[in-house]
Amino acid sequence: MGNETIPTVLVVDDVDINVMILEEILQADYNIISASNGKEALELLWSKKIHPKIVLLDVNMPKMDGFETIKKMKEDPRLRRIPVIFITTLDEESKSLAAGAVDFISKPFKEDVVKLRVKNQIELKNYSDNLEEMVAEKTKEITASLDIMLEAMANIIEYRNLESGSHVKRVQLYTKVLIEHIMDKSSHYPEYAYQLMLLEPEIIVKSVALHDIGKIGIPDRILLKPGRLDPDEFDIMRTHTTIGKTIVESILTNNEALYLQHCRDIAYCHHERFDGKGYPRGISGYDIPLAARITSIADVYDALVCARVYKSAFSFDDAVKIIMDGNGTQFDAQLCKAMFEIQDKFRVIAEEYK
Numbered sequence: 001m002g003n004e005t006i007p008t009v010l011v012v013d014d015v016d017i018n019v020m021i022l023e024e025i026l027q028a029d030y031n032i033i034s035a036s037n038g039k040e041a042l043e044l045l046w047s048k049k050i051h052p053k054i055v056l057l058d059v060n061m062p063k064m065d066g067f068e069t070i071k072k073m074k075e076d077p078r079l080r081r082i083p084v085i086f087i088t089t090l091d092e093e094s095k096s097l098a099a100g101a102v103d104f105i106s107k108p109f110k111e112d113v114v115k116l117r118v119k120n121q122i123e124l125k126n127y128s129d130n131l132e133e134m135v136a137e138k139t140k141e142i143t144a145s146l147d148i149m150l151e152a153m154a155n156i157i158e159y160r161n162l163e164s165g166s167h168v169k170r171v172q173l174y175t176k177v178l179i180e181h182i183m184d185k186s187s188h189y190p191e192y193a194y195q196l197m198l199l200e201p202e203i204i205v206k207s208v209a210l211h212d213i214g215k216i217g218i219p220d221r222i223l224l225k226p227g228r229l230d231p232d233e234f235d236i237m238r239t240h241t242t243i244g245k246t247i248v249e250s251i252l253t254n255n256e257a258l259y260l261q262h263c264r265d266i267a268y269c270h271h272e273r274f275d276g277k278g279y280p281r282g283i284s285g286y287d288i289p290l291a292a293r294i295t296s297i298a299d300v301y302d303a304l305v306c307a308r309v310y311k312s313a314f315s316f317d318d319a320v321k322i323i324m325d326g327n328g329t330q331f332d333a334q335l336c337k338a339m340f341e342i343q344d345k346f347r348v349i350a351e352e353y354k
Contacts, residue, residue, distance in 0.1 A: 007052075007122055008031040010034070010056070011034045012100060021109055025115060036052075037064055038063065052083070053083075054085060056087055066086055083103075085103045085104060088104050089107060092296060113201075147206065150263070158336040159207070168212070171295065178200075179201045192334060192335075207263040212240060212268045269288050272296070301323060316343070
């Protein structure tokens with residue numbers, strides 16, 4: 001791949017002579033990688049074998065033209081920030097910029113123009129990357145503070161409800177292995193894997209700690225009752241979802257960090273059902289946030305396999321059967337399928353953190 005200490009430029013053009021000319025102009029200052037069409041370029045980028053600072057992209061190519069290629073790049077969060085300079089003709093310049101290109105190079109190539117435009121855009125990219133690193137560092141500091149605060153809040157739940165400490169840990173771990181399985185089997189769960197990538201799975205797992213934060217507001221006579229709740233008491237217990245939402249929203253900033261959005265969605269929606277018969281709002285299907293749909297399965301599984309004052313523990317096989325019986329009614333069918341595939345991992349977690 002060449003010298004990794006200098007920037008890599010990906011040249012995408014189906015005309016060999018154009019690629020050769022651009023290589024001759026740029027090779028003294030950059031690593032040059034080439035592709036003969038947009039489809040080949042995307043395969044290179046998706047393979048993660050190259051990390052170009054910039055892409056020089058021809059407009060008219062077979063299999064996939066430049067406009068379709070840049071469209072797919074902009075749809076992919078891993079690629080959308082790579083600057084694209086279109087290799088184009090004069091009458092395509094405005095269309096090129098409208099498609100999302102940062103600049104254009106007209107044919108026939110002028111050496112000084114090519115060098116300057118590539119140099120300027122790479123300098124802008126470096127400046128942008130440095131700013132992003134500074135923001136990421138600051139975000140890391142803020143996230144560390146949030147971790148401490150949320151851990152403290154989770155501990156409050158543990159002290160308030162004697163069952164909750166190990167329950168919280170197990171539900172987090174069930175959620176973690178379920179998400180990891182979906183991501184590992186992304187070809188089987190493409191839409192879910194893509195959504196989870198955008199939602200940042202590690203943040204979802206941390207946010208699960210507060211799924212029952214609203215129980216802070218439930219009276220002791222109900223929360224700690226040594227037996228089943230009567231209908232009126234159960235109605236009060238159900239309000240822990242709305243109380244949890246209110247608590248998390250009191251922490252939210254104007255930016256509504258993804259971390260706290262997940263906390264709110266999970267606390268508020270983890271008792272909703274896929275068929276719309278859950279609470280507190282009775283929303284259904286994909287209107288229920290994905291993080292809450294995943295937490296719902298983890299939470300119910302743990303409630304089933306653990307003994308409570310009002311019931312004995314179900315066997316692991318029976319718990320899985322109950323979850324699968326709720327496939328498409330109480331739970332998301334795809335998530336049930338994924339859970340079934342890793343039920344042994346759920347069992348190990350339940351036994352290890354008993």
